[in-house]
Every structure is written in structure tokens, then in C-alpha cells.
Amino acid sequence: MTLAGLFFSASGPSMPVASRLRDLTTSVCPLAMIGHIRVFVFVLLISLLARGAYCETAAQRGYRHLTERAYLPADFDQETFDQLWQVWPEPLRQQAAKATPRSRRDMAFKRYGLTYRPGDTTGRPLQYVVSASGEWTMNCFACHGGQVNAHSVPGAPNSAYALQTLTSDVRATKLRLGKPLARMEVGSLFMPLGSTNGTTNAVMFGVALMAFRDPELNIMRRRIPPPMIHHDMDAPPWWHFHRKKNLYIDGFAQKGSRPLMQFMLVEQNGPEKFAEWEREFQDVFAYLESLRPPPYDGLIDRALAENGRIAFERVCSECHGTYGLDGGEYPERMVSLAEVGTDPVRLRALNREHRRAYHESWFGKFGETDVVLEPDGYVAPPLDGVWASAPYLHNGSVPTLWHILNPARRPVVWRRSGTQLDPDRVGLQVEELTKVPRSAKSSVDRRAYFDTSRFGKSAAGHLFADELSRDDKLAVLEYLKTL
Numbered sequence: 001m002t003l004a005g006l007f008f009s010a011s012g013p014s015m016p017v018a019s020r021l022r023d024l025t026t027s028v029c030p031l032a033m034i035g036h037i038r039v040f041v042f043v044l045l046i047s048l049l050a051r052g053a054y055c056e057t058a059a060q061r062g063y064r065h066l067t068e069r070a071y072l073p074a075d076f077d078q079e080t081f082d083q084l085w086q087v088w089p090e091p092l093r094q095q096a097a098k099a100t101p102r103s104r105r106d107m108a109f110k111r112y113g114l115t116y117r118p119g120d121t122t123g124r125p126l127q128y129v130v131s132a133s134g135e136w137t138m139n140c141f142a143c144h145g146g147q148v149n150a151h152s153v154p155g156a157p158n159s160a161y162a163l164q165t166l167t168s169d170v171r172a173t174k175l176r177l178g179k180p181l182a183r184m185e186v187g188s189l190f191m192p193l194g195s196t197n198g199t200t201n202a203v204m205f206g207v208a209l210m211a212f213r214d215p216e217l218n219i220m221r222r223r224i225p226p227p228m229i230h231h232d233m234d235a236p237p238w239w240h241f242h243r244k245k246n247l248y249i250d251g252f253a254q255k256g257s258r259p260l261m262q263f264m265l266v267e268q269n270g271p272e273k274f275a276e277w278e279r280e281f282q283d284v285f286a287y288l289e290s291l292r293p294p295p296y297d298g299l300i301d302r303a304l305a306e307n308g309r310i311a312f313e314r315v316c317s318e319c320h321g322t323y324g325l326d327g328g329e330y331p332e333r334m335v336s337l338a339e340v341g342t343d344p345v346r347l348r349a350l351n352r353e354h355r356r357a358y359h360e361s362w363f364g365k366f367g368e369t370d371v372v373l374e375p376d377g378y379v380a381p382p383l384d385g386v387w388a389s390a391p392y393l394h395n396g397s398v399p400t401l402w403h404i405l406n407p408a409r410r411p412v413v414w415r416r417s418g419t420q421l422d423p424d425r426v427g428l429q430v431e432e433l434t435k436v437p438r439s440a441k442s443s444v445d446r447r448a449y450f451d452t453s454r455f456g457k458s459a460a461g462h463l464f465a466d467e468l469s470r471d472d473k474l475a476v477l478e479y480l481k482t483l
């Protein structure tokens with residue numbers, strides 16, 4: 001299919017009726033007309049009151065697409081989800097057997113790291129689209145929507161998502177119920193999904209899927225899968241999006257609506273689907289741009305935080321920028337691996353060939369967008385809302401901000417011990433260990449432990465806080481709560 005063909009179908013007959021109707025309602029949205037026809041302001045205000053319900057901003061549409069529209073084939077159905085507890089280990093299974101359906105669902109949400117949607121009372125998860133007929137389909141919030149201090153926050157990294165555990169429980173349940181296996185249950189036999197809860201092998205999913213496409217995204221089934229370096233990453237919070245020009249920890253890809261669509265590269269989605277859905281992803285783009293971090297919800301010692309600001313601006317700002325009422329300035333600075341010293345695996349795993357294939361494809365507008373083919377390090381992320389996005393570093397190896405500021409005290413192994421925020425160290429409540437205990441026999445149990453001695457999971461590096469005195473560290477910790 002030609003490029004023109006791709007675009008034609010975006011505005012041509014295959015455009016869904018629902019989105020045409022939506023366009024019609026937004027084009028007569030009174031809010032948009034007020035600026036142009038001032039004479040009719042009064043009349044329009046009245047009509048605004050009458051029709052306000054139909055006005056939806058692009059950002060609101062974006063959130064709706066993500067939570068209501070299945071861009072992938074369904075993962076499993078309601079019956080499968082409701083039966084998952086039957087394959088749980090004891091004593092969990094016994095507890096579930098005795099529980100009410102509602103608390104059994106709560107138990108399932110907890111086991112897999114799912115949360116309810118804010119402001120929604122239907123009991124649907126934020127992380128899956130659930131169709132009227134009960135089909136569950138993973139959405140972006142699976143990794144990009146989670147709990148902050150026990151509240152469900154869209155756009156916060158999902159630090160509890162247990163994709164591998166969910167997938168193996170779904171596989172066992174489907175086999176028990178005699179239902180056919182879907183993409184994830186089969187794919188996970190060839191590809192690790194995530195070896196620690198809260199992190200996923202997402203970057204390699206993209207590489208694997210792109211290997212079977214030509215630049216125009218036609219599916220090339222006969223190719224041989226490329227060698228891959230599997231590694232897990234912690235998803236970044238989406239409230240950084242508006243600050244950035246380039247995406248990902250190595251800042252390799254220019255920001256745009258197309259990069260947001262890589263997640264949809266499954267066999268069922270041919271090039272025409274990408275062209276058709278690009279408009280909706282412009283709304284998703286607007287939604288991401290609109291997000292801001294939640295304000296810190298505990299007490300802040302303002303005088304101490306002000307001392308912290310001074311120390312921060314002396315030691316940290318050259319890379320992380322400044323913050324404040326004026327919005328501050330974010331330098332988006334690439335720091336070489338030699339200087340930052342954090343885990344190198346992610347940088348190497350996405351190699352020059354992968355980046356080039358991305359650049360020359362539809363995602364990189366056939367070479368038009370900016371792509372860094374050989375980044376030599378990681379980009380220092382913005383720190384807005386950093387209190388709410390634990391764990392830290394791109395691989396999620398450091399559980400609290402205190403541990404970022406005290407590198408020598410970072411645990412070798414840690415495990416979450418609660419869903420609340422640790423207000424003293426600012427981050428996850430964790431139990432610290434020197435190795436994964438022998439009692440963690442099953443792989444499900446082992447995925448609860450973050451073991452920094454494993455490949456791609458190092459918590460080393462980023463020693464910049466060593467320049468700060470003990471008092472300055474305390475003050476910087478307080479300041480970080482205010483961002």
C-alpha cells in the first residue's frame with residue numbers, strides 16, 4: 001500500500017461513524033465559537049448551558065479512547081477473569097472461595113496490580129478496556145496508570161503491574177475452561193514479559209514486533225526474529241510528556257502522536273489500522289500533554305524545603321532543570337553512561353539497527369522526524385511529581401528518593417511491604433534484604449522481590465548526591481516533595 005493510500009483511508013470511507021458524529025458535535029461546540037462571533041455571546045452562553053454536555057476537549061477524548069476503545073484483540077473474557085482465583089495457590093484460593101464476588105475481585109486486582117478507574121463506580125479496571133460483551137483488552141494504563149499512596153492515578157507508572165503472573169494465571173484458567181489461548185499466553189512462551197512486578201520487557205516487545213514489518217508497516221511474516229536482549233523497565237510517568245521534545249530514557253525519538261501507537265503493532269493491525277487510528281492518537285497526544293503531577297498530599301516543612309531548593313540548584317539543576325511558579329526550565333540533557341553510571345543494558349539493547357528501522361518507518365515519518373541513532377547515555381528526566389513515581393531510575397531499581405540521595409545505602413534486594421507512601425524516605429514502603437529468601441519458591445513469589453544483582457537490574461550509579469552534606473540531603477528530600 002502506498003503512503004497516499006494510507007492517508008486516504010484516514011479520511012475516507014473506513015472512518016468510523018462514531019468519530020464522524022463526534023467531530024460534528026465538536027465543530028458546533030459553543031465554546032469554540034464564542035471567540036469568533038462576539039455579538040452572539042449571550043445567545044451562545046445560553047446554548048452553552050443547554051449543550052455543555054456535548055463539549056469534549058481533545059484531551060478528554062484521548063482519555064475516553066484509551067479507556068473505552070480496544071486497539072488490540074481481546075486478552076480474555078469476563079468468565080476467565082472471574083475464574084482466575086481457582087488457579088491461585090493456597091491459602092489464597094481458600095480465602096477467595098469464601099469471599100464475596102466483590103472482595104474476590106479486589107483480591108484479583110491486588111494480585112495483578114490493577115486499580116479501579118477514578119470517578120467510576122462500575123468496578124472496571126483502569127488498565128483494561130472491558131467491552132459490553134465482557135471482553136478484556138489491555139490498554140496503555142496497564143503500565144502507565146497505577147496507585148499513588150493507595151489512590152488510582154491515570155498517568156502514574158503502574159509499580160504493581162504483574163503482567164507475567166496475570167498471563168500465566170490466564171493461560172492456566174483458559175486451559176481449564178477449554179478456551180483458546182490468545183496472543184499474550186502464547187507470546188510469553190517465547191518472550192519474557194517482566195521478571196519483577198511493576199516492570200516489563202516493553203522495549204523488547206516493540207523491537208520484536210517491528211521486526212515483522214516493512215517501513216510502511218506491512219506485515220512480513222517470513223522474517224527471522226532478531227537476537228534480543230531482554231530486560232525490564234519501569235514506565236515513566238506521563239506528566240513529564242508536556243516538558244519533553246524527545247521521548248524515552250535515551251531521548252532517541254522525537255515526540256509526536258505516531259510513536260504513541262507502537263503498542264498496537266500486533267498481527268491483527270495492518271497499516272490501514274494505523275492510518276485510521278492516527279486521528280484518535282492525536283487526541284491521546286493532547287491528553288498526555290494535558291497531564292500534570294498530583295501535588296504532594298502530606299505535610300511539607302517549607303523552610304527546610306527552601307534550603308533544599310538552594311542545594312538542589314547548586315548540585316542537581318544543571319541536569320534536572322529548575323522548578324517553580326514560572327514553570328522553571330528543563331534542559332532535557334543527555335548524560336553519558338560514563339558520567340551517570342546507571343545500568344547500561346537498556347542503552348545497548350535498543351541498537352542502531354532498531355533505531356534506524358524505527359526512523360525509516362511510518363513511525364519516524366519515513367526519516368523525516370529527528371531520531372538519535374547512537375545515544376551515548378540517558379536523558380536526565382524532569383522531576384515534577386517525583387514523589388509520586390517511585391521506584392526510581394529507568395529500571396525501577398531504587399525504591400525511595402532517600403535511597404537516590406544515599407547511594408551507599410541502596411538495598412541489594414527489596415520487596416514492597418505496603419501500598420501507602422513511605423513519608424520519611426519518600427517512595428515505596430519496602431522491606432530490605434541482602435538476597436531473595438529461599439522461602440520464595442515459586443516464580444510468582446520471586447517476582448515480588450527486586451533483585452539488583454540480576455541482569456539489567458543494577459541500582460548502581462547516579463552518585464551526584466554524594467556532594468551534599470547530611471543536612472543538605474534532608475533539605476533536598478523535603479524540596480523534592482514540592483515539585
Ligand code: HEC
Nearest residue numbers: 139140142143200202233234235236240247248249260263
Ligand atoms: C507493557 C507496558 C507498557 C504499555 C502497555 C505501554 N507502555 Fe509506554 N512505556 C513503557 C515503558 C517501559 C516505557 C519506557 C521506555 C524507554 O524509556 O525506553 C514507556 C514509555 C512511554 C513514553 C515515553 C515517555 C517519556 O517520558 O519519555 C510514552 C509517551 C508512552 N510510553 C506512551 C504509551 C502509550 C500511549 C501507550 C498505549 C498506546 C503505552 N505507552 C503503552 C511501558 C508501556
Ligand code: HEC
Nearest residue numbers: 315316319335340342378379380381392393394404464465
Ligand atoms: C550530571 C547530570 C545529573 C546530575 C548532576 C543529577 N542527576 Fe539525577 N539523573 C540524571 C540522569 C541521567 C538520570 C536518569 C538515570 C537512569 O534512569 O538511569 C537521573 C535520574 C534521577 C532520578 C530518578 C528519576 C526517576 O523518575 O526515576 C532522581 C530522583 C534524580 N535523578 C535526582 C537527582 C538529584 C536530587 C540530584 C542532585 C543531588 C541529581 N539527580 C543530580 C542526571 C543527573
